[in-house]
Amino acid sequence: MRARAARLRRPLAALSAAAAAGLALTALRPGPAPSVRVLAAARDLPAGATLGGSDLRALDLPPPAVPAGAMRSGAAGRVLAGPVRRGEPITDARLVGAGLLRxxxxxxxxxxxxxxxxxxxxxxxxxxxxxxxxxxxxxxxxxxxxxxxxxxxxxxxxxxxxxxxxxxxxxxxxxxxxxxxxxxxxxxxxxxxxxxxxxxxxxxxxx
Structure with a gap:
């Protein structure tokens, strides 16, 4: 029994060391990068278009890439002051309203x-x-x-x-x-x- 335990001790020690290393790597692994969810054009849209739900989609951007005045909600029903390309974030300056007059x-x-x-x-x-x-x-x-x-x-x-x-x-x-x-x-x-x-x-x- 003692001989058998001695033979198993080394593999068990290796497994324990591997498990400890895996836990350490998990603890050190950085979490997901922070992002900000904004509204973007789901397709090319012309100036004067009244935005509907199908015209918009959510877009996750890293904080430094979020343009000033980016809309996170409340864009549906607003009127575009100029044309926008598919995937372009919707900002207040793109909408008829106070932001348009900046x-x-x-x-x-x-x-x-x-x-x-x-x-x-x-x-x-x-x-x-x-x-x-x-x-x-x-x-x-x-x-x-x-x-x-x-x-x-x-x-x-x-x-x-x-x-x-x-x-x-x-x-x-x-x-x-x-x-x-x-x-x-x-x-x-x-x-x-x-x-x-x-x-x-x-x-x-x-x-």
Missing amino acids: GYGPGTVAAPVRVADAGTVRLLRSGDRVDVLAGPPSDGADDGPGKAGQWGGDARVVVSGVRVVTVPRPRDDGGQQGALVVLATDRVQAQALAGAGTALSITITGT
Whole structure:
């Protein structure tokens, strides 16, 4: 019995040493790297898109790689200010709202304006400077088919030299005419635009 125990002692000691080494390695092994879960685009999305659940996916990023203003929740139902690529993290600056106005200075608001000439709006890009003019539309009685709503009378300048923030993608607006553009204005200018009526035109003045 003693001889047999002596023969087994060495293998058992080796097994014990191996087990101890394994436990030590497990204890020393670093845990999973820290990460932050943010929302990213599930596919390429155009400017003006209203985000739905299928447009977003979770993305785990190491903390140093998380962009400022990254959205962790609350992006569904928001409107994109510019196009995003598949896999790109969604940030507040990509959404129509306060984050979109970063860099415009204090007191700036985003004023959506419906312009009568949708063709002119298609020429606009973010950062363009524009004048917004208002004037009474003609009654269209003598304008012929498709001419109702053309300009009549003298136009007046409502705001001048304001920046284009974004041009939302055209959508089904329930039959409304023209096209939307979002402008960076102060509150006084925004109130003037809100009270200027629906016959609005835009003149591009530069960048």
